[in-house]
Amino acid sequence: MKDIRVKRIKNGTVIDHITGGQAFNVLKIMGLRKEYPRTTLTVAMNVPSKKLGFKDIVKVEGKEIKKEEVDKIALIAPDTTINIIREHEVIKKEKVNIPARLEGVLRCANPNCITRFEDATSKFIVEEKCPIKLRCSYCERVMSDKDIVRQF
Amino acid sequence: MNLKGKDIISIRDLTKKDIEYILKTAEKMEKSSDRPLKGKILSCMFFEPSTRTRLSFSTAMERMGGDVIGFASKETTSVAKGESLKDTIKTVENYCDVIVIRHPKEGASRLAADVSKIPVINAGDGSNQHPTQTLLDLYTIKKEKNRLDINIALIGDLKYGRTVHSLVYALAMWDAKITLVSPEGLEMPREVLGDLNRFNAKINETDDIETAISNSDVLYVTRIQEERFPDPGEYEKIKGAYRITLDTLKHAKKDLIILHPLPRVDEIAQEVDDSPYARYFEQVNNGVPVRMAVLGLVLGGVR
Ligand SMILES: [Zn+2]
Numbered sequence: 001m002k003d004i005r006v007k008r009i010k011n012g013t014v015i016d017h018i019t020g021g022q023a024f025n026v027l028k029i030m031g032l033r034k035e036y037p038r039t040t041l042t043v044a045m046n047v048p049s050k051k052l053g054f055k056d057i058v059k060v061e062g063k064e065i066k067k068e069e070v071d072k073i074a075l076i077a078p079d080t081t082i083n084i085i086r087e088h089e090v091i092k093k094e095k096v097n098i099p100a101r102l103e104g105v106l107r108c109a110n111p112n113c114i115t116r117f118e119d120a121t122s123k124f125i126v127e128e129k130c131p132i133k134l135r136c137s138y139c140e141r142v143m144s145d146k147d148i149v150r151q152f
Numbered sequence: 153m154n155l156k157g158k159d160i161i162s163i164r165d166l167t168k169k170d171i172e173y174i175l176k177t178a179e180k181m182e183k184s185s186d187r188p189l190k191g192k193i194l195s196c197m198f199f200e201p202s203t204r205t206r207l208s209f210s211t212a213m214e215r216m217g218g219d220v221i222g223f224a225s226k227e228t229t230s231v232a233k234g235e236s237l238k239d240t241i242k243t244v245e246n247y248c249d250v251i252v253i254r255h256p257k258e259g260a261s262r263l264a265a266d267v268s269k270i271p272v273i274n275a276g277d278g279s280n281q282h283p284t285q286t287l288l289d290l291y292t293i294k295k296e297k298n299r300l301d302i303n304i305a306l307i308g309d310l311k312y313g314r315t316v317h318s319l320v321y322a323l324a325m326w327d328a329k330i331t332l333v334s335p336e337g338l339e340m341p342r343e344v345l346g347d348l349n350r351f352n353a354k355i356n357e358t359d360d361i362e363t364a365i366s367n368s369d370v371l372y373v374t375r376i377q378e379e380r381f382p383d384p385g386e387y388e389k390i391k392g393a394y395r396i397t398l399d400t401l402k403h404a405k406k407d408l409i410i411l412h413p414l415p416r417v418d419e420i421a422q423e424v425d426d427s428p429y430a431r432y433f434e435q436v437n438n439g440v441p442v443r444m445a446v447l448g449l450v451l452g453g454v455r
């Protein structure tokens with residue numbers, strides 16, 4: 001069943017094993033709601049999964065996911081797998097992965113953080129992966145998944 | 153141990169060994185009349201005024217034979233004309249050997265240290281860190297009690313006080329027994345407490361001030377600010393309930409000491425000043441040897 005679904009896309013990305021309920025955040029991260037509203041999408045939510053209990057799946061026709069988008073998805077759905085499809089073939093398959101440090105990907109949620117006022121690249125240390133906990137290297141405040149999702 | 157060339161930005165960057173080394177050096181500084189920083193220049197960059205901290209750093213530098221330049225508020229600098237912090241640091245670092253910075257935005261001192269070629273010491277970045285305050289608190293406790301694995305009660309506004317967050321973090325490294333007493337709504341943030349899980353510290357929260365005091369070796373009192381309460385009546389009530397008087401101290405251990413980061417309003421009654429417990433003025437004094445130690449170590453003048 002899964003194979004058939006993957007093959008239905010000619011060129012694009014299949015994002016699988018998304019934590020149940022996070023599909024819409026994935027669409028936001030990939031700009032599929034605003035920047036590319038006419039993209040052909042298939043979204044499946046709360047599909048029973050042995051490993052995750054419930055998972056979401058997003059299939060995007062005609063758009064290959066970018067590295068920075070993968071990094072963001074990792075933060076909210078750490079088990080996600082990414083399949084890049086060209087001419088019906090899976091040419092690349094990878095599991096997302098949360099790096100130990102994040103630079104420039106997110107903005108600090110603290111409104112009084114110096115990075116909001118000066119031209120500085122944001123830096124976070126990943127203190128916990130599940131649930132995600134990031135500490136700003138400048139103001140030392142902790143960001144949770146709620147603070148992160150708000151930025152997508 | 154070598155702290156030469158290091159930045160002192162956050163208590164989180166320091167190991168237990170680093171802290172012990174700084175406290176030991178501070179002890180030596182108290183007795184020393186050497187001038188190991190002769191010819192060295194400290195720039196105090198205070199983007200937000202804090203007379204006490206600035207004077208304490210200046211005194212420390214001058215006692216070691218060094219000179220002090222800088223500014224006491226943002227209005228007197230090119231920052232007032234819109235210069236970025238990065239550019240200001242890049243200019244100032246050419247005139248001095250070490251920078252002490254105080255800034256109203258959290259993370260400013262870390263950013264300054266990222267940019268600067270010379271050591272940067274954080275003298276307060278918004279509500280985040282003020283490591284030399286924490287070090288002088290630890291120094292005072294060590295000096296009075298000869299150890300840091302003490303029973304300590306922290307009383308007052310534990311939510312907004314950066315001083316108490318850093319102090320609790322540092323004391324947790326020594327497995328201190330920590331009791332927290334605060335009015336509803338001003339409790340120690342969960343985030344700060346969660347951060348202490350990496351240590352074996354014993355932490356408990358209570359609203360029983362007298363019992364908390366009677367079990368403690370150290371009582372650390374902080375100010376409860378009126379602006380935290382929308383209702384002035386509520387503020388008066390809380391203020392009264394958390395005020396330390398001789399009566400509140402009637403079950404205290406004989407050798408209890410009371411600390412306070414100052415300035416105080418009236419959370420410690422003046423009658424307590426003459427009691428054997430009061431150490432808050434000594435605590436202020438200890439800022440000088442501690443800052444001498446930090447300046448001497450990062451400049452390599454003392455080891
Ligand atoms: Zn920040």
